[in-house]
Amino acid sequence: MSDRYIDFANSSIGHRLVGAIGLPSPVRLExxxxxxxxxxxxxxxxxxxxxxxxxxxxxxxxxxxxxxxxxxxxxxxxxxxxxxxxxxxxxxxxxxxxxxxxxxxxxxxxxxxxxxxxxxxxxxxxxxxxxxxxxxxxxxxxxxxxxxxxxxxxxxxxxxxxxxxxxxxxxxxxxxxxxxxxxxxxxxxxxxxxxxxRPCATQVADWTRPLAGRKALVTGAARGIGASIAETLARDGAEVILLDVPPAKNDLEALAARLGGRSIALDICAADAATQLIEHLPDGVDIVVHNAGITRDKTLANMTPEFWDAVLAVNLNAPQVLTKALLDSGTLRDNGRVILLASISGIAGNRGQTNYAASKAGLIGLAQAWAPLLGERGISINAVAPGFIETQMTAHIPFALREAGRRMSSLGQGGLPQDVAEAVAWLGQPGSGAVSGQALRVCGQSVLGA
Ligand SMILES: NC(=O)c1ccc[n+]([C@@H]2O[C@H](COP(=O)([O-])OP(=O)(O)OC[C@H]3O[C@@H](n4cnc5c(N)ncnc54)[C@H](O)[C@@H]3O)[C@@H](O)[C@H]2O)c1
CATH class of the missing domain: 3.40.50.720 (NAD(P)-binding Rossmann-like Domain)
Structure with missing residues (x-):
């Protein structure tokens, strides 16, 4: 969804008006x-x-x-x-x-x-x-x-x-x-x-293709941030494996074909998801991006057990179970990179998102707790916490809240899926094992949970 206010604020009339009445004046980011x-x-x-x-x-x-x-x-x-x-x-x-x-x-x-x-x-x-x-x-x-x-x-x-x-x-x-x-x-x-x-034994060999020779799995890759992550990892030289739910199969296959990668139509909450995933990755994997995520927003007073369970299952339980299975089976190789898509809601809390914020905070905790253990194999694990990003997920937010989400940051605007994807691609690099157990916010310095 485009941000028409940025276009207005950067037009010649809009620029003068915005300045005169003291409205936020976001610039187009390079x-x-x-x-x-x-x-x-x-x-x-x-x-x-x-x-x-x-x-x-x-x-x-x-x-x-x-x-x-x-x-x-x-x-x-x-x-x-x-x-x-x-x-x-x-x-x-x-x-x-x-x-x-x-x-x-x-x-x-x-x-x-x-x-x-x-x-x-x-x-x-x-x-x-x-x-x-x-x-x-x-x-x-x-x-x-x-x-x-x-x-x-x-x-x-x-x-x-x-x-x-x-x-x-x-x-x-x-x-x-x-x-x-x-x-x-x-x-x-x-x-x-x-x-x-921290010190890290591995280095990028070719800065034009820093992920060359690496296999990368991205969940929830059919659209939005996940699709952008897959594109960016492929741009940087990785061989990409895209995963999403079976109803998204057509979009997924089309994107995988365009990127020269493979696709896996799989619900990450299926009872046999771990077994199926391992079978699809016989040659192992170097980068795992747990991007698939859902929201089911309600204040806690109105929260149904179904809404609670669905969000915790997709956003937190599946990344835990699948990562452990990939590690235990040796599918995730030494010097691997695990990147968990959290959210600033998991840092600041957000009204109507007790389930979502719990799941995203849990991911940050997972990265912190697992990092020292995985470090013994040169594997890093980090959370990327996006703020307001322009996707279908945020397009559904009511207008006033959406505007507030966009403007309440130092950069005065929402981010693009590409912004999150670039952070994930950097954390996926061989040398980025220097960073582990940390949460990197991609939020334009949002005032929420700063
Ligand atoms: N958009 C934002 O502003 C924002 C902010 C903070 C965090 N995030 C997080 O970033 C991630 C991507 O967000 P998005 O805006 O691109 O969302 P999106 O809804 O556009 O895409 C999510 C993808 O995950 C897939 N998915 C959902 N459940 C799945 C399951 N059980 N198995 C396999 N795939 C499944 C969906 O089919 C979809 O393709 C999510 O984890 C989200 O919580 C987004």
């Missing part, structure tokens, strides 16, 4: 286009500590315009506020800010450049996870980065985004993959997120 090669289309600015110098080592692969600002150990052209080019991407290493006094470096670095950000600019701040710091003051300073990052993300205009990445010792070699995602339009609808990267 998104990744097929055939593009460079993650950053414009100037990338580096600043801060030694991790920024590491980024400088591969920055020429991200863009051909790399600049440095402030004193630092990188080799790049100096950027001068008011004179340098508009910035498309910024990386600031704050990992060496270990005392309250040093936090002012955040203000000193960012304030002069905020008016020089180009449209849809992407900022990444690097730090060290507070629980890795022995000194409580250092831990406190690193935790302060979180409040700073989430707040500055809310102040960015013109489609700008900002994330905080905590980089563990030994995880530096996974910075390139993370920055290729978070500094590019692939992360257009992600902002205000905090993620931790």
């Amino acid at each position: 998104r990744w286009q097929a055939g593009r090669l460079r993650p950053v289309d414009g100037a990338l600015l580096l600043g801060g500590g030694a991790l920024a110098a590491k980024v400088g080592g591969f920055a020429s692969k991200l863009t051909d315009a790399v600049f440095g600002y402030g004193t630092g150990p990188w080799e790049a052209n100096p950027w001068i506020p008011g004179q340098g080019p508009k910035l498309k991407a910024v990386v600031f290493d704050a990992s060496e800010l270990l005392h309250t006094d040093q936090l002012k470096q955040l203000r000193e670095f960012f304030q002069p450049l905020l008016r020089s950000l180009g449209p849809s600019a992407h900022i990444v701040i690097l730090g060290r996870a507070p629980d890795t710091q022995r000194d409580p003051f250092a831990a406190s300073a690193q935790r302060a980065l979180e409040g700073f990052s989430r707040s500055l993300a809310k102040e960015l205009r013109n489609g700008g985004t900002l994330q905080l990445l905590y980089i563990d010792e030994g995880a530096d070699d996974q910075l390139e993959g993370a920055l290729r995602f978070f500094l590019s339009p692939k992360s257009a609808f992600i902002s205000g997120q905090v993620l931790r990267l």
Whole structure:
């Protein structure tokens, strides 16, 4: 469903009217286009500590315009506020800010450049996870980065985004993959997120096809977000296996044929679903995306047992049972990637969605609990929590609620299925084993559960 308000707000009359009466003014976000090669289309600015110098080592692969600002150990052209080019991407290493006094470096670095950000600019701040710091003051300073990052993300205009990445010792070699995602339009609808990267033994071999040689299963792939995930994984080189309910067989087969993949018509809640799935995957699978999901909304006072059971069965029980079966049978290979489609409802709660929010929160809990165990086999498991995404599911929401869902975020609009798909594709990459047991929100920094 298209968002007509964005078209209006970006028309010449609408732009003036919206500004004059103080209505939200969402911009059209820049998104990744097929055939593009460079993650950053414009100037990338580096600043801060030694991790920024590491980024400088591969920055020429991200863009051909790399600049440095402030004193630092990188080799790049100096950027001068008011004179340098508009910035498309910024990386600031704050990992060496270990005392309250040093936090002012955040203000000193960012304030002069905020008016020089180009449209849809992407900022990444690097730090060290507070629980890795022995000194409580250092831990406190690193935790302060979180409040700073989430707040500055809310102040960015013109489609700008900002994330905080905590980089563990030994995880530096996974910075390139993370920055290729978070500094590019692939992360257009992600902002205000905090993620931790740990060491990971596997690496992407070819950035033009980061999923080459990998087999990926996507449930609920006949339409909406699942179809977009399948397309994006195929674009990135994966061999895709699409699953959906038998009534969706025609759409599923058509999409699978277009993507050069296979299809499985199967209800994931069927009593023999695990056995059937394993039989369909004799050569194993590397990436499993549990995307199939349903809503049956009612306030708890009006919730029928059927509505409750159906949502918990599809959204939570099936991903648990199927993942365990794929693991126990050895079908999910070592260094595999499991991605669970949660929701910000599972983080913030949502009126009329006790069943849905319970199921989605349960998925986040599943990822957290399973990650350390699966890590022994190099397998990562994460949740992706979309906010308001323009699909058939959200097209059914009453108008006023739909408008509220779209506008109540830092980016002032709903996301597209492609935005969720790009996050899933990134988490599916060999190097993204650096991230596990975490929930990545794709919600434009929605005010819900922020
Ligand atoms: N659209 C949003 O704004 C939004 C927000 C947060 C989370 N999500 C989650 O993202 C996922 C995809 O959402 P969507 O908007 O594309 O939904 P959708 O309703 O458009 O598509 C869901 C797909 O899952 C399939 N499916 C449902 N039950 C199944 C079963 N038992 N077995 C096999 N397949 C089954 C459906 O046939 C359908 O093709 C869901 O898990 C949803 O909860 C969506």
